Amino acid sequence: MTKTVILVAACAAMMCGSASAQDAKVDPLQVDVMMKFAFSQAPKDWGGRTDQDETLKVCSAARNQPSSTQADAIMAREKAKIKYPEDGKLMGDWKKGEAVAQSGYGQRYTDYPPRSPNGGNCYACHQMTTAEVSYGTVGPSLLEYGKIRKFAEADTKAVYDKIYNAHAAFPCSLMPRFGSNNVLSIDQIKDLVALVMSPESPVNK
Amino acid sequence: MQGLRLITPVTMIVGAGLMAGLLTLAVAPFVQAQTSTQSDQARKAYEDHLRRMDEAEKAAAAKAAAPKSTPMASPPAMQKGAAPAPAAKPMMSASDQDAATERGLEQYRRMLKADPWDNPALLDSDRGEALWSAKKGPQNVSLAETCDLGKGVGKVDGAFAELPRYFDDADRVQDAETRALWCMERFQGFESAAFRKSPHPSGGQPVKDIGAIATFIANKSSGMKVASKTDHPKEKEAIALGEALFFRRQGPFDFSCATCHAESGKRIRLQPLPFLSEPKEAKQVVGEWPAYRVSSTHVMTMQHRLLDCYWQMRLHRLDFASDVSVALSAYLYDRARDGEIAAPGLKR
Numbered sequence: 001m002t003k004t005v006i007l008v009a010a011c012a013a014m015m016c017g018s019a020s021a022q023d024a025k026v027d028p029l030q031v032d033v034m035m036k037f038a039f040s041q042a043p044k045d046w047g048g049r050t051d052q053d054e055t056l057k058v059c060s061a062a063r064n065q066p067s068s069t070q071a072d073a074i075m076a077r078e079k080a081k082i083k084y085p086e087d088g089k090l091m092g093d094w095k096k097g098e099a100v101a102q103s104g105y106g107q108r109y110t111d112y113p114p115r116s117p118n119g120g121n122c123y124a125c126h127q128m129t130t131a132e133v134s135y136g137t138v139g140p141s142l143l144e145y146g147k148i149r150k151f152a153e154a155d156t157k158a159v160y161d162k163i164y165n166a167h168a169a170f171p172c173s174l175m176p177r178f179g180s181n182n183v184l185s186i187d188q189i190k191d192l193v194a195l196v197m198s199p200e201s202p203v204n205k
Numbered sequence: 206m207q208g209l210r211l212i213t214p215v216t217m218i219v220g221a222g223l224m225a226g227l228l229t230l231a232v233a234p235f236v237q238a239q240t241s242t243q244s245d246q247a248r249k250a251y252e253d254h255l256r257r258m259d260e261a262e263k264a265a266a267a268k269a270a271a272p273k274s275t276p277m278a279s280p281p282a283m284q285k286g287a288a289p290a291p292a293a294k295p296m297m298s299a300s301d302q303d304a305a306t307e308r309g310l311e312q313y314r315r316m317l318k319a320d321p322w323d324n325p326a327l328l329d330s331d332r333g334e335a336l337w338s339a340k341k342g343p344q345n346v347s348l349a350e351t352c353d354l355g356k357g358v359g360k361v362d363g364a365f366a367e368l369p370r371y372f373d374d375a376d377r378v379q380d381a382e383t384r385a386l387w388c389m390e391r392f393q394g395f396e397s398a399a400f401r402k403s404p405h406p407s408g409g410q411p412v413k414d415i416g417a418i419a420t421f422i423a424n425k426s427s428g429m430k431v432a433s434k435t436d437h438p439k440e441k442e443a444i445a446l447g448e449a450l451f452f453r454r455q456g457p458f459d460f461s462c463a464t465c466h467a468e469s470g471k472r473i474r475l476q477p478l479p480f481l482s483e484p485k486e487a488k489q490v491v492g493e494w495p496a497y498r499v500s501s502t503h504v505m506t507m508q509h510r511l512l513d514c515y516w517q518m519r520l521h522r523l524d525f526a527s528d529v530s531v532a533l534s535a536y537l538y539d540r541a542r543d544g545e546i547a548a549p550g551l552k553r
Contacts, residue, residue: 038529042521056454136473174459
């Protein structure tokens with residue numbers, strides 16, 4: 001009788017029949033090692049791609065919902081990584097920016113040797129212009145982004161920062177750290193800033 | 206018409222049905238361009254497809270009355286929600302852009318799923334059955350007489366539904382593909398190094414032999430519910446590791462599986478993204494793999510699908526049967542528990 005009661009209680013606690021991940025504790029080191037050995041065909045210089053820096057470790061463990069202490073630490077750390085153009089100009093050519101926003105090329109194993117510059121693939125996640133109807137919805141719509149903000153200088157800088165390293169403003173953002181991770185060059189980022197913030201850009205028409 | 210369907214069920218219907226499907230996908234982005242010609246074209250293509258489906262249904266009814274030739278593979282179960290939807294009306298308001306686009310996509314998805322016999326993957330399932338039964342390899346034995354998928358040697362019916370599971374002989378949790386490879390090495394005596402180097406087909410090539418075998422195994426659980434095993438500690442561990450991997454961010458783009466698959470109703474470009482950590486949505490899609498993928502014109506297995514995601518995440522080729530791929534499968538099938546297996550499925 002006692003045995004049955006204990007069994008039932010154990011079953012209830014473990015949600016018998018539906019395996020919950022809480023049933024087994026995961027050692028993060030084990031996960032790191034699994035990743036390390038799961039890509040045996042990767043060139044030697046790709047080894048680091050399965051590694052995580054402190055920010056990604058925290059964001060992964062927190063399922064992208066960091067505590068406020070963690071969030072502060074991430075923002076400070078990532079903000080320090082942002083580099084600015086030497087001439088201080090944050091806006092480039094929106095037309096070039098549109099090409100960067102359209103292109104998803106770069107850094108896949110099928111993209112080597114490089115045949116063109118890396119793209120930002122902004123449209124994969126963001127609506128940006130009315131002309132491009134094939135856009136994703138993982139990120140917010142950026143239609144009229146600059147116009148709504150009256151093309152303010154502070155917002156231009158904020159856009160530059162977000163593209164360079166989104167975690168500086170949004171800790172554990174889903175967006176790639178395009179500048180800090182060397183996906184896009186400073187010039188490409190300036191062109192994207194122009195696409196979002198320039199009054200001439202189709203984003204703001 | 207009926208005779209033709211009996212002789213070449215796949216080629217004919219695929220030719221007509223999928224062409225119409227692709228046309229709709231090509232047209233869908235322009236629905237909100239408010240040119241009535243384009244939306245009319247889309248609607249016409251869809252209505253033509255519905256008409257063909259009606260004819261096919263009548264043909265099937267007539268066939269049921271007549272003596273029938275039994276095909277080797279059984280069709281994947283009809284999808285819930287596969288009933289024809291009313292055709293999209295031209296959208297007049299720009300604020301309805303998303304709705305219009307979504308409707309166009311939904312039409313396309315329904316057309317893909319509407320008739321299970323449309324699926325060219327059934328050919329691969331048949332090939333997989335032949336491979337399963339044939340004596341092969343240095344040991345010249347068949348998998349049917351040596352390989353235990355968990356339900357006893359040679360027993361295929363219902364085995365896929367309980368995978369991944371822990372196997373004593375291998376001392377590992379294995380999914381269908383990992384198990385098939387293991388049996389081919391262990392019993393047939395195959396050397397797997399060359400296979401592991403290039404386990405998946407390039408665009409346009411047919412799925413490789415193990416993929417065909419996995420398609421056959423999956424098809425033999427079609428219509429059943431996902432019931433992957435959770436009894437053994439290693440099975441529980443695999444699911445937990447898979448969950449950690451699902452949320453693990455890495456690579457030059459900082460991506461994890463969860464970047465795209467941890468929220469409902471999102472899209473990449475026009476491609477809808479299932480919320481895979483949510484059982485409700487996982488149940489609808491996980492049981493459809495292996496699936497015929499129209500965009501690459503071949504069957505894609507779960508191992509291949511996971512590799513494709515890591516490719517997109519800017520990592521290298523995910524090793525076939527690696528601990529990562531098995532753990533992620535274990536997690537996904539756990540999320541999809543009690544969902545219907547409708548394999549092989551048909552994907553964009």
